[in-house]
Every structure is written in structure tokens, then in C-alpha cells.
Amino acid sequence: MKPHNPHPTTHNEVILKAENISKQYRLGTVGTGTLSHDLNRWWHKVRGKEDPYLKIGDTNDRSTKGTSDYVWALQDIHFEVQRGEVLGIIGKNGAGKSTLLKILSKVTAPTIGSIKSRGRIASLLEVGTGFNPELTGRENIFLNGAILGMTKKEIASKLDEIIAFSGCERYIDTPTKRYSSGMTVRLAFAVAAFLEPEILVVDEVLAVGDAEFQKKAIGKMQDISKGEGRTVLFVSHNMAAVKSLCTRGIVLEHGKVVFEGDIENAIQNYLEDQNSTAHRNWKNEDQSRPKADFIELLEVRVLNKEGAIAINHSIFDEVKIEFQYNILKEGEFFTHGFNLFNAENIHILSSHDKNSLTLKESLPLGIHKKTITILGNLLAEGSYKCSFAIMRYGPFHVEFHEMDVVGFNIIDEFGDKTVRGSYSGHYPGLIRPELEWKN
Structure with missing residues (x-):
């Protein structure tokens, strides 16, 4: 058995x-005006009419000021x-x-x-x-x-x-x-x-x-x-x-x-939807720029193989990320740092600009650029976010570290040119290089 x-x-x-499912809450001081509202609700119910307060109420956006005392915490779930x-x-x-x-x-x-x-x-x-x-x-x-x-x-x-x-x-x-x-x-x-x-x-x-x-x-x-x-x-x-x-x-x-x-x-x-963007520009926003006393970040761009700003990139194509900054004070030695995170906020890689550490002369005043290239046929499908840092060595010190400066998506399309072939299911792994198989 x-x-x-x-x-x-x-x-x-x-x-x-x-x-x-919908849930409405009343904002403000508890008890203010609720008796009149309750009586109004009861009177509508006795007459067989709909609750009059269901027709009013703001969307539940905590970052903006509403126009109503009522807010919909949930709507039509x-x-x-x-x-x-x-x-x-x-x-x-x-x-x-x-x-x-x-x-x-x-x-x-x-x-x-x-x-x-x-x-x-x-x-x-x-x-x-x-x-x-x-x-x-x-x-x-x-x-x-x-x-x-x-x-x-x-x-x-x-x-x-x-x-x-x-x-x-x-x-x-x-x-x-x-x-x-x-x-x-x-x-x-x-x-x-x-x-x-x-x-x-x-x-x-x-x-x-x-x-x-x-x-x-x-x-x-x-x-x-x-x-x-x-x-x-x-x-x-x-x-x-x-x-x-x-x-x-x-x-x-x-x-x-x-x-x-x-x-x-x-x-x-x-x-x-987390405000990921392939282009950040602080040139007209002096107060909000990531900065230290000798350097400030002006612009970051994610570029495709044609050199155009793009958020979506083929899994086979290299992705370039260009950082533009302004040197405010001469005689300063520093290096650049870059971090890449995937959709689950897992830290994929870090890179420090070792060439900056060997410079004999400091950079002059004015605008400078640094570009890094992430090779094609490396990252898995998904969304990625980048951070950028300015650091000193001897002793090590981070001048500023700006998280989520830009983001981009890696896409593996179906068709003749694809890493996944005809397989349409979940493809695990943090990276997706196309390895060579030999007999």
C-alpha cells in the first residue's frame, strides 16, 4: 500500500x-475628518451606491507630492x-x-x-x-x-x-x-x-x-x-x-x-527600470558631479562597435566605455578604477589603470579621456552596471567612487550567429565565452 x-x-x-486587489489608505493625521468620511461611505452604501472615495486618490509614488488625502497602495492586482x-x-x-x-x-x-x-x-x-x-x-x-x-x-x-x-x-x-x-x-x-x-x-x-x-x-x-x-x-x-x-x-x-x-x-x-542609462553627463550640473579637490568627472558614455552611444549590445561585439574628466590642479598623481556588476549585483570584474601609476609627469589642467574595452564573446546575456573610481597609491586612498555611472545590456539573438545555437532555455553562468571544442 x-x-x-x-x-x-x-x-x-x-x-x-x-x-x-486594490488597497487605499488615507494620509495625514489619523482621525481628522474620518467620521464625516465614514458617514458619507455609510450613506452611499445604504443607497446602494459605490464608495465615493474609491474614485479619488493618487498613485503610490513616495517621491512626489500628491493632490489627494487618499493614496492607492495597490491597484488592480x-x-x-x-x-x-x-x-x-x-x-x-x-x-x-x-x-x-x-x-x-x-x-x-x-x-x-x-x-x-x-x-x-x-x-x-x-x-x-x-x-x-x-x-x-x-x-x-x-x-x-x-x-x-x-x-x-x-x-x-x-x-x-x-x-x-x-x-x-x-x-x-x-x-x-x-x-x-x-x-x-x-x-x-x-x-x-x-x-x-x-x-x-x-x-x-x-x-x-x-x-x-x-x-x-x-x-x-x-x-x-x-x-x-x-x-x-x-x-x-x-x-x-x-x-x-x-x-x-x-x-x-x-x-x-x-x-x-x-x-x-x-x-x-x-x-x-532602475534608471540605467548608457550616457551620463554632469557638464551642466556642477554641484552633483563626482569630484575630488583636483579632479571632477564630466561625462561617461557606453559606445558600440560603430562608436555610437548604445545600451543594447550583441554578445559578440566589444563594448567601449569612455570616461571624460577635468583636471583642476596640477602635480597630482592618481589612477583610475572600473567595476562591473551584473543584474544580481554580483561583482563580475575590477580593473585598475596600471599605466597611470608609471607616469613620470602629472596630467596638465583641462579635459582628458580614458576608454576601456570589454571584449566581445565574454559576458553572458543580461544587464550590467558600472562604477568608476579615482584612487591614489602609497598609501592607497580612494578620492571618489561613483556607483552605477552607466549601464548596458548584452543580447544573444537567435539565428545563424549565436552563442546559444537553437537552445532557448536558461543558460547559466556569469560569463559566456564561446569555447573551442576539438576531437
């Missing part, structure tokens, strides 16, 4: 569905999550990620729309959420398990695994108010993961844990989804973690879904 599986995986079984899927939710700060997770976790209700889910939902939204600081770690495990609908016997059967995974065994009978934030997150995650919810919702809180625990937690979430067929919703600004864990992603911007699809394309969509 086959063993009973309490959570059978059904192909294409939808376990969570968000339909037309639709998506489905299947059993065993790991959905990454990514976006800038203030995009609505945490609000969406709170609605999915049923911590708060949507203003419009509905959430349909099958099975228990365990949430890890903020450090210490659901913990009573006066209770011990052991008591909080039983409390959280009871909230999730587990029996005392079920919780006790998982207790040793939870304590071992959390690494808090020495302090398990100490009140959690004595725990550090890292210890609290360790225990909270262990409870949420081991008490077998059908849906596990995890916000950025894992960033509080150390590198060893983050790796351990991501491994556990992979086991939950692949081995146990459970569903995980994961929010993080760590694109490497999102990429390694998630199978699909949605990108939020100002409370709206701007992209939904496989995780590779979701990350690309998110990062390409």
Missing part, C-alpha cells in the same frame, strides 16, 4: 488567487499561484510589496477585490511578528503552532526539528524579549517552515539573519516547494536569492503589476 500523502500535488492546481510554485515579488521600496503580502496573509483586508486560498498560510512579515516577548522560545513555538491550527501533538512532533534548525537551543527556555533580532528571525522562520503550511509567505526579514542562516533558509524553502509540493511567496531585494529560489516573478511599481513571468525576465525588467 502506498503511504498517504496529506498534501498531494496536483498538476496546475491553483492554490492562491488574487482577483482585482491579478495573479494566480500554483501548488509547489515559488513566486518572487520584487520592486522598489514603496512599490506595495509588503502591503500585498499582508493582504495575502489576511493581516489586513483589501479595499477592493478578494483573495482565494486553499490551506493554511504561514507568514514571516516582520521581526517578532506573532511572538509574545514575555513567553519563552519553546512557548512561542506552541503559540504560533496553535495560531496556525496545529494540535499540541502535531507541534510536539516537530519541536526538536524546529529548535535544531533555529540554532537557538541554548536559549529556547528564555523569554524571547532577551533574543537578538537575528535569533528571533531564526526561530520564527523555523516555526513557519516546519509546521507545514500549504503556503509560506516570507518578506525581507531574512536579511536580518547572517549569511549562514540565509543560505540555510533558502535551502529549506527550496525543499518545501520541490520536495513537499508546498507554495512559497518570497519578497527580497537580493536578486541572487530571488533568482536561486523563485520560479516565477511579478514586478510591482507604484502599487501596480508592471511585469509577470519567469523569474529571469522579471529580474531583468526590474533592473532595467
